[in-house]
Amino acid sequence: MTATTVSPASRRFTSMTPVRYLAALLIVGVTVAPLLFVILGGFRTNAQINSDPAGLPSPWVFTNYANILGSESFWRFLGNSALVSVSSTAVAVDLGSMAAFALSRYQFRGREAIYSMFTVGLLFPLGVAILPVYLLLRQLHLLESWVGVALPQAAFALPVTIIILRPFMAAIPTEIEDAAVVDGATRLGFFWRILLPLSRPALVTVSVLAFITSWNGYLLPLLVFNNPANFTLPLGVATFQSQYSQDTASILAFTALSIVPALVFFIFAERHIVGGLTGSVKG
Amino acid sequence: MSATTAAATTDVAAAAGSPSTSSTTPPRRRSHLRKRLELLILIGPATVLFVAFVFLPLIAAGYYSLFDWNGFGPLVDFVGLDNYTKALGDPLFQGAIGHNLFIVVASLVVQLPLSIALALLLNGKIRGRTALRLLVFTPYVLSEAVTAVIWLSLLQPHGVVDGLLEGAGLGGLVQLWLADQNVVMFTLFAVITWKYIGFGIILFLAGLQGVPDELREAASIDGASGWQTTRLIVLPLLGPTIRIWIFLSIIGSLQLFDLVWIMTLGGPGGASTTMASYLIDRGFRRYEFGFGSAVAIILFVICFVFALFYQRFALRRDTQGAITGRVE
Numbered sequence: 001m002t003a004t005t006v007s008p009a010s011r012r013f014t015s016m017t018p019v020r021y022l023a024a025l026l027i028v029g030v031t032v033a034p035l036l037f038v039i040l041g042g043f044r045t046n047a048q049i050n051s052d053p054a055g056l057p058s059p060w061v062f063t064n065y066a067n068i069l070g071s072e073s074f075w076r077f078l079g080n081s082a083l084v085s086v087s088s089t090a091v092a093v094d095l096g097s098m099a100a101f102a103l104s105r106y107q108f109r110g111r112e113a114i115y116s117m118f119t120v121g122l123l124f125p126l127g128v129a130i131l132p133v134y135l136l137l138r139q140l141h142l143l144e145s146w147v148g149v150a151l152p153q154a155a156f157a158l159p160v161t162i163i164i165l166r167p168f169m170a171a172i173p174t175e176i177e178d179a180a181v182v183d184g185a186t187r188l189g190f191f192w193r194i195l196l197p198l199s200r201p202a203l204v205t206v207s208v209l210a211f212i213t214s215w216n217g218y219l220l221p222l223l224v225f226n227n228p229a230n231f232t233l234p235l236g237v238a239t240f241q242s243q244y245s246q247d248t249a250s251i252l253a254f255t256a257l258s259i260v261p262a263l264v265f266f267i268f269a270e271r272h273i274v275g276g277l278t279g280s281v282k283g
Numbered sequence: 284m285s286a287t288t289a290a291a292t293t294d295v296a297a298a299a300g301s302p303s304t305s306s307t308t309p310p311r312r313r314s315h316l317r318k319r320l321e322l323l324i325l326i327g328p329a330t331v332l333f334v335a336f337v338f339l340p341l342i343a344a345g346y347y348s349l350f351d352w353n354g355f356g357p358l359v360d361f362v363g364l365d366n367y368t369k370a371l372g373d374p375l376f377q378g379a380i381g382h383n384l385f386i387v388v389a390s391l392v393v394q395l396p397l398s399i400a401l402a403l404l405l406n407g408k409i410r411g412r413t414a415l416r417l418l419v420f421t422p423y424v425l426s427e428a429v430t431a432v433i434w435l436s437l438l439q440p441h442g443v444v445d446g447l448l449e450g451a452g453l454g455g456l457v458q459l460w461l462a463d464q465n466v467v468m469f470t471l472f473a474v475i476t477w478k479y480i481g482f483g484i485i486l487f488l489a490g491l492q493g494v495p496d497e498l499r500e501a502a503s504i505d506g507a508s509g510w511q512t513t514r515l516i517v518l519p520l521l522g523p524t525i526r527i528w529i530f531l532s533i534i535g536s537l538q539l540f541d542l543v544w545i546m547t548l549g550g551p552g553g554a555s556t557t558m559a560s561y562l563i564d565r566g567f568r569r570y571e572f573g574f575g576s577a578v579a580i581i582l583f584v585i586c587f588v589f590a591l592f593y594q595r596f597a598l599r600r601d602t603q604g605a606i607t608g609r610v611e
Contacts, residue, residue: 023404028418037443038433053446099329102322121337123590125538127559128583131566131575132340155336158329216426218541234428238545241432248436255432266424
């Protein structure tokens with residue numbers, strides 16, 4: 001072997017670099033091109049799109065976006081989505097963290113059984129329970145109500161919330177709890193004033209996961225809402241698409257605008273999504 | 284409660300040697316009643332919500348599945364297991380199971396190696412890595428509904444995809460992407476791959492962070508080729524990540540609904556029906572709540588049996604403390 005200052009490993013990596021950039025470029029292209037088409041397509045007319053589907057806007061047309069931003073329905077869908085997602089996340093994280101606290105730091109009979117019950121929830125989709133859930137919501141007069149979407153979504157978000165929070169809370173040293181008790185804190189006081197603040201990273205992660213799941217939810221809004229005034233964004237986009245299927249330019253503008261909130265949220269939350277998904281793996 | 288009483292109760296509890304706890308449990312610091320109350324406050328609400336909207340509906344579905352019922356009025360028309368035999372005997376439902384299995388297998392064969400390969404390529408120093416991660420991950424955070432609408436537009440006849448293929452001189456490859464029974468599942472799989480491949484890449488990139496550079500360097504000093512290092516050192520260390528990816532991928536593939544419902548409604552002619560779309564179609568478009576419940580239970584059993592076996596045989600060592608739930 002020739003003696004060089006470059007180790008074989010790093011030399012190999014250097015020689016791979018062009019391939020690596022090519023792969024990166026390819027992935028970015030495949031990922032971004034459809035999104036670019038949607039965004040740019042919103043700036044074109046239907047005539048432009050029909051004559052050259054993959055072309056650039058010429059001239060740029062702003063009426064599609066302006067019409068949608070000026071329409072009541074887009075903002076209404078956005079507001080409905082926000083209301084549903086924020087409440088569903090709040091309920092799931094509040095109740096989930098309380099349950100995770102009990103399941104991680106209390107000894108009691110039936111603890112593992114209750115925990116197992118929650119984990120089983122992870123294994124099946126909303127679809128499996130949807131018929132009875134629908135009947136239950138009908139009975140509770142929660143059809144056409146945002147509560148009828150937020151509550152079941154929160155219930156289905158509980159398993160992942162508890163599964164991530166429990167090991168996190170269990171890992172916080174008993175000495176801290178003992179110290180709090182010596183200082184006169186009750187157990188609930190310890191939970192509220194010490195454990196919750198210490199669990200903040202995990203709480204952010206589970207909040208982000210619950211929020212995204214709720215924000216992207218389609219099945220439950222589809223079944224619960226018939227009145228377009230109640231639609232959430234995913235349902236609104238899908239309905240808009242089927243109603244105006246001839247007006248491609250408007251569909252693209254509507255879709256592009258509906259992506260924006262998700263992207264903004266994602267840019268801030270990316271770290272937590274990845275952390276949460278891998279964290280739940282490694283425990 | 285003050286600290287002194289807490290210490291006192293500890294002694295009392297220890298002296299009484301309470302029957303409900305074993306000798307390994309740490310001494311209790313609170314009276315029995317107070318602890319009960321705290322537990323009720325803490326676990327009660329979550330349990331009620333979960334039981335009401337997840338657990339009981341599942342039991343209810345099992346019950347409804349034994350009746351011929353349209354969702355209104357009393358359950359009187361008991362049919363035993365007829366709904367199950369009818370569902371399992373329906374060629375459309377058999378097709379649906381087949382379509383779900385196609386997505387399961389195609390994901391394992393195509394997406395898994397592809398996302399590992401891409402993660403390996405992207406691991407290491409590369410300019411604009413943060414931006415790259417962000418871009419690659421973007422489709423994953425879009426809802427399936429939005430993804431479906433995007434690709435409906437792209438895949439229109441004489442749309443962008445067709446235009447690009449023709450522009451590249453590959454006009455012969457143009458298909459009726461969503462209207463041809465022999466093509467539609469492949470089209471849907473491609474869209475699914477577009478949406479979820481970034482998730483795999485990010486997951487494996489995170490997994491690769493756990494493989495120490497020293498190991499790879501040591502291997503290559505010992506004369507291992509790049510492929511040998513990858514196969515014998517990197518891949519085994521990625522094991523836990525691979526196993527969790529497979530788990531998530533299979534469960535996701537079995538549940539496929541939103542994308543299918545918006546893009547094809549399960550058509551043409553049932554060629555892209557999935558178990559979940561079949562269930563919603565029978566339950567909510569034809570009001571066959573009894574029959575739909577039987578389908579739901581079949582879907583549940585498939586997911587559950589798979590998850591149980593997988594956890595028992597593959598996931599066990601990876602997730603102790605996370606899913607199997609051992610604490611302390």
